[in-house]
């Protein structure tokens with residue numbers, strides 16, 4: 001079974017505004033609400049790709065209830081631990097001449113809630129997949145993903161981590177199966193700005209030296225690169241298309257990679273399915289569907 005954990009789910013409020021002006025009253029042209037947060041998006045895209053998963057994490061308040069309801073409607077099984085105080089985030093995604101985002105901090109999670117999560121994770125079995133994705137509320141220590149990996153280290157799991165800065169770096173000694181920073185997040189770890197693919201490979205290799213098994217680095221409109229544990233290198237520009245809504249593109253890439261890997265245990269298939277799932281989400285209002293992903297793979301000869 002695949003499990004995703006989202007510590008900090010959100011309702012994504014995606015608004016488009018023509019010629020947004022700071023300091024003025026602006027009116028939306030379109031507005032829409034989706035369930036969001038990285039693990040949740042991974043679960044939703046996996047569902048679209050024909051793979052069931054179990055979404056775990058924490059939720060609070062009326063926004064939390066709505067996230068669970070929307071997931072249910074999507075057909076994703078979830079078992080979120082309810083936090084009594086505060087509300088799950090509403091993350092604002094503003095589409096105007098440029099895309100801007102305001103992501104909230106999320107409610108505090110108490111020791112007792114973490115204990116409940118550990119009880120759920122103790123049910124994982126050898127061969128299961130665990131996706132730890134997204135930010136954690138500000139008040140939490142950034143070794144929580146590491147602690148989870150340490151706790152589960154006696155089981156044979158495939159663990160995927162999509163996080164930034166110390167939250168990501170701390171897990172490396174526990175050999176995550178896959179990490180997926182984007183090029184800016186990879187650069188941030190080393191205090192450099194990375195735009196060029198060769199440079200990205202160099203720094204991805206440094207994360208591999210520190211313990212990551214496979215390193216997938218997304219580069220938005222410039223595609224992605226992958227360094228595998230058996231020494232293969234893949235790089236590609238994305239398929240062609242018009243960007244409509246790139247919220248969730250990175251999460252779709254993780255889901256696509258996972259689906260591709262599970263279907264054929266082949267890194268090439270995983271890489272291209274990840275790449276095309278990311279683009280399929282970016283090219284449509286909603287998250288990628290299987291047909292859209294396969295059509296894009298076909299368009300690049302994969």
Ligand SMILES: Nc1ncnc2c1ncn2[C@@H]1O[C@H](COP(=O)(O)OP(=O)(O)O)[C@@H](O)[C@H]1O
Nearest residue numbers: 182218219220221223224238249250275278279
């Ligand atoms: N502008 C775009 N054009 C084509 N594909 C895109 C675009 N933005 C994202 N994608 C696809 O989605 C993947 C992940 O996007 P990216 O923005 O790098 O992730 P994240 O959301 O994690 O920052 C990219 O590698 C690419 O395949």
Ligand SMILES: O=P(O)(O)OC[C@H]1O[C@](O)(COP(=O)(O)O)[C@@H](O)[C@@H]1O
Nearest residue numbers: 036037038091134135248249250251
């Ligand atoms: O947990 P974080 O890092 O604040 O990110 C949460 C946001 O990222 C998303 O999961 C989208 O992520 P990507 O665009 O990187 O795929 C949104 O749904 C959510 O609002």
